[in-house]
Amino acid sequence: xxxxxxxxxxxxxxxxxxxxxxxxxxxxxxxxxxxxxxxxxxxxxxxxxxxxxxxxxxxxxxxxxxxxxxxxxxxxxxxxxxxxxxxxxxxxxxxxxxxxxxxxxxxxxxxxxxxxxxxxxxxxxxxxxxxxxxxxxxxxxxxxxxxxxxxxxxxxxxxxxxxxxxxxxxxxxxxxxxxxxxxxxxxxxxxxxxxxxxxxxxxxxxxxxxxxxxxxxxxxxxxxxxxxxxxxxxxxxxxxxxxxxxxxxxxxxxxxxxxxxxxxxxxxxxxxxxxxxxxxxxxxxxxxxxxxxxxxxxxxxxxxxx
Numbered sequence: 001x002x003x004x005x006x007x008x009x010x011x012x013x014x015x016x017x018x019x020x021x022x023x024x025x026x027x028x029x030x031x032x033x034x035x036x037x038x039x040x041x042x043x044x045x046x047x048x049x050x051x052x053x054x055x056x057x058x059x060x061x062x063x064x065x066x067x068x069x070x071x072x073x074x075x076x077x078x079x080x081x082x083x084x085x086x087x088x089x090x091x092x093x094x095x096x097x098x099x100x101x102x103x104x105x106x107x108x109x110x111x112x113x114x115x116x117x118x119x120x121x122x123x124x125x126x127x128x129x130x131x132x133x134x135x136x137x138x139x140x141x142x143x144x145x146x147x148x149x150x151x152x153x154x155x156x157x158x159x160x161x162x163x164x165x166x167x168x169x170x171x172x173x174x175x176x177x178x179x180x181x182x183x184x185x186x187x188x189x190x191x192x193x194x195x196x197x198x199x200x201x202x203x204x205x206x207x208x209x210x211x212x213x214x215x216x217x218x219x220x221x222x223x224x225x226x227x228x229x230x231x232x233x234x235x236x237x238x239x240x241x242x243x244x245x246x247x248x249x250x251x252x253x254x255x256x257x258x259x260x261x262x263x264x265x266x267x268x269x270x271x272x273x274x275x276x277x278x279x280x281x282x283x284x285x286x287x288x289x290x291x292x293x294x295x296x297x298x299x300x301x302x303x304x305x306x
Contacts, residue, residue, distance in 0.1 A: 032068055035075040044071060112257065113250035124241045128234055133203045135232045138191045141202055142225040144168050146175070147183040150218050158212075165210045168223050190230065192240075202227070 030042035048067050049055060055063050086092055128135050146168055148154075158174070165171055168184070175182050191199055198213045202224060205211070209224045262278075269276040 033072055035072055036079050038075055038079060040071050040075055109254055113246065113253060117246050117249040117253055119242055119245040123245060124238055127241050127245065128237055133199060134191050135237045138230050138232050139227040140188055140190045140230045141194065141227050142188045144186050144223040144225060146171060146221040148219045149181060152219055154212060154219050162210055162212055162221055168221065171221055
C-alpha cells in the first residue's frame with residue numbers, strides 16, 4: 001500500500017505541474033539528477049526540504065542528500081509505473097483526484113489564514129504577560145504518572161487514598177487489588193507541553209504532591225517529584241506565541257468562513273442520501289479534536305488543516 005501511495009503522489013505531482021514544466025525549468029535553472037531521461041529539479045528538492053521538520057544549518061547538506069536519494073527512488077518507480085500505464089487504473093485515478101482535492105483545499109485555507117490572521121505586536125505581548133506559567137514563571141515538571149483507562153470512575157475511597165498518600169506505590173497496590181488496569185510512567189515535561197487542565201493544577205503545587213488530574217479526558221494520578229524553574233524570555237517566546245495565535249485564530253476563521261460559504265452553497269442530497277439533512281450548525285463531528293483546554297498550549301499544528 002505504501003508503494004501505491006508513493007506512486008499515486010508522484011503521478012499526482014506530475015499531473016499538477018506538467019502544464020508549467022518548461023517555465024519551472026527556466027525558473028529553477030538547475031537540475032539535481034536525471035533518471036532515465038527524467039529530470040529532478042533543485043526546485044523539487046527544495047520543496048520537499050521546506051516541509052521537513054528539524055532541518056538545521058548543520059544537518060541541511062546531509063538531509064538534502066537523503067531527500068535526493070528518496071526522490072531518485074521515487075522517480076525510478078514512477079517511470080516504471082508510467083511505462084505500464086498504472087496511472088490509468090480506476091483506483092489510481094480516484095486516489096489522484098482525492099489527493100488533488102486535498103492539496104488544493106489545504107492551499108486555499110493556508111492562503112486564507114495567512115492573509116487574514118496577523119497577530120499584532122500588542123496581542124503577542126499581551127499573551128506573554130497573561131500566561132506567566134508558560135513564560136516568565138515557566139517550569140519543567142518531573143512527574144510520576146499512573147494513567148487510568150478512559151471512563152474509569154474515581155471512587156471516594158481512591159480520592160481519600162490519594163489525598164493522604166506520599167507516593168504512588170500504595171496507590172498502585174490498591175488499584176491492583178481492585179482489578180483496575182493502569183499504565184505507569186515517569187517523565188519530565190516543560191509547561192508548554194502540559195495539558196492546560198494539568199498545568200492549572202500543577203503550577204501551584206509543592207514538590208512531593210500527589211493528586212488526581214485530568215489529562216486528555218482521562219484521569220491520571222500523578223506525583224510531582226519536582227518542578228525546576230526555567231523561564232522563557234519574551235524574544236524567545238515571541239515566535240512561538242505568534243504561531244499559536246495564527247493557529248488558534250485560523251481555526252476560528254476557517255470555521256466561520258466554512259459556515260458562510262456553506263450558507264451560500266446549494267447542496268442537494270441525492271440517491272440513497274436524499275433524506276439526509278445538514279447537521280445542526282453547533283453540532284461537532286464525532287471525531288472532533290478535544291477542546292483547546294485539553295491540549296498543549298502552544299504546540300498545536302494548523303488546526304483545521306490537519
